[in-house]
Amino acid sequence: MSDRSPRAAAWRVRPSAAKITSSPISSWAASAPSKPRRAGSLSEEPPPADATVTAGAAPTADPRQILWRNNALQILSTVAWYVVAPFIPLYLAVQGAPAGVIGAIIGFSGVVPLLIALHAGALVDERGPALVTQAAVILYAVGGVMLTALHAVWPAATAYALMGIANIGWAVASQSVVAAASTPATRVRNYGYYSLWNSAGAIVGPVLGGFVIGHFGYRTAFALVWVLMIPSLPIAGRLPGASAAPRRPLSLAMAPRLVQTILRERGVGAVLFISFIVVCAQTLQQTFYPLYLNTVGLSPTLIGIVIAAISLGSMVVRSLLSRGVDRFGYAALLNGATALLAVTLGITPLLRQFWPLVAVSALMGASLGFTQPLTMSLMVESVAAELCGVALGIRQGVQRLGAILSPMVFGVVTTAFRIEWAFFLGCAALLGAVPIIASVTGHLGAPQRPGHTPLPVPTSAPGASSRSD
Template sequence: MSRTELLRLVFAQIFLHATMTGLRLAAPLLALSKGYSAGAVGALIALFALSQIFLAIPAGKYADHHGVRRPMGFAVLAAAVALVLATAFPTIPVLCLGAMLTGAAAGITVIVLQRHIGRAATSNAQRKQFFSWLAIAPAISNFIGPFGAGLIIDHAGQASGDLLAYRICFAVLAVLPLLTWLLVMRVRELPFEPYDPKAAPTHAWDLLKSANFRYILFVNWLQSASWDIHSFLVPILGYERGLSASTIGTILGAFALAAALIRMALPVIAARYSEKRVIAASCIITVGVFAIYPMVSHAAEMVVCAIVLGASLGCVQPMVMSLLTQVTPAHRQGEALGIRLMFINASSFLMPMVAGSFGALIGVGAVFWVVASIVAVGTPVVGKIQLRDNEMPPEKNL
């Protein structure tokens, strides 16, 4: 894969993912302006992840049988239709539908593009670099989507009224999936297994028979849960410390910025260190930061903790993608990525509720220490992952 084609895929994901993140900002704001409760808004936001839980594995299988362009065509169509409907009918039921459609489109895009670049790589080192570059896309889109949507709503609202401002925002967001399609339609397809209706059906859960596959999913869950719990608990901890909303926002912003910046440096890191070393180091740093967090009280100290944790957790996803590609047969990598995405979204949906329940029982600070203990106990699993450089394990090992 040439550098030009890789950059084309990075920007394709940026545009599609920014469609979802922009709507994820605008839809709750519109719901609040219509008088809906915080609970209703929370349910609306949950719909962005809910559709990915159920569609991840089918999307992965579909990508295995149809390559890049066909599944990406459905993702682009779903996102564009969602925003066109929101533009024409900016009502809460339509926004709920839009949340599920754009969430599904973003999930399909992640699976399809990760599968494609993983198979396009010719060595483990190149695979790590490809995944490192692709990991920059969500970091960028998580900024430009909400930031752009917010600017449009604020400035268009001053000139034309609030509801029209939201319509303009949705219309602009509807253009982004079309840009994604213009980039993806030029991608060179790699060989894939055509769908044979007479073939015996495969079951995605068969992949869990591989010990390596289970270890990688578990390690990925440790890191993802740490990310989700940090994002959920820091506002509560900051409130208990008497910090202002803007200060708490600064702490979370520092975490996101560190995660984005480290991903820009990952191609260099990936060229020097193995996936297992990077993930193990991330686990150790995560344990240390979670152990320290409840003991700091000043905003500056919390910002430092957030920066260190963001840089640590930001390294993990590309390394996990590289490992999954190595332990999965080439014609089932879409299924493997679908299983991973399903687990991650299910965790993102459940962990804030679990952490909140424990926080009410034992205190927010104690939850940080519980998470640190869990990650510490789970870290040795990284060493159990067994790989063979530049060699794909045969399917019979699964």
């Protein structure tokens, strides 16, 4: 693959006495903290470590700086999303949309993201995360402008759909950055810190959105989306411009043909099932929880605080994620988190006071705080390094399928019965899935197969305890 820009050489993990040669992409491949080569891998052997530096080669980049920029983008984008997302159902209800229509709008907004998820992952593998992230920033800004300027149901639905498309780019690009900048030994910790920053943004966003809506109205709150994208664009431009894969990047046209290869990898099916069932419950919470809180008489400001408690619970457990995996293992954490999520959904309709709702929201967030980063890490662990973008795109596609089906199904239940029954049904579905998850997670996080010994962790490795990734 030919050089596209000087930035293509900029993202390299600091090598240890290794010199760089060849193209920017292959030179970064020589020094990136890549996974050992897997059987059936489509990549070529990396260039020799004793090669010489080409004239004009860009200086090496500290992976900590890359992770800092990536995490800074996460908090900005997550604040922008949560300023809007928890209040879109309320906004649509104010515009006169019934619960069934609101569920359909939320569900259909995931159709295009579902269709492009795989190709978004392949684009990250081929062109790098900078391009994809910049496109996501622009789509967020356009969606924010539409929500600010156009006050009706269908323009709001269109803007929400654009932001949903952008979320695919945010997710796949940022998760690929973490995967490429991590060793097997630091991956869980780095994904934990990455998710921690997401949770921080998800705490600030709904509180800020609820306060602004309560005092200044929806238009001012929605304007915060495009305002937050102003600093995001230059930060996105400083992400890696070369392929995030530490070996030869794959062609975008190859992406559909790689799906079966990835699905046959051990553990991928289990990760996708868990991702699907959890995102169905999470979408139920995101779509109908604000409506339920409104029915019990909470103000937009208090609704924002209750929603923020979910993210606070996630943030607390994600700071302990690596220790939890070391002590309990992947399977126990995933099973326990799914059961806890089911219980919190089941008791939510029984609560009508502010503080009990805050408490159950924190527990709900704790369960989600384990499942999301663990499935990210397991997906990356299950595939070859150069397939990470496509694999994460598949995971995003499965999640978008759940995000489409969940609000439609629960919207029908809410329309036919009451909103409380949507939560009861979600609880029953999760409890039914727990035995299935237990049966498919026994091997997850098991010791690597022969020839897959994790790389040693240097003292300056990203994700060290001295920094917040």
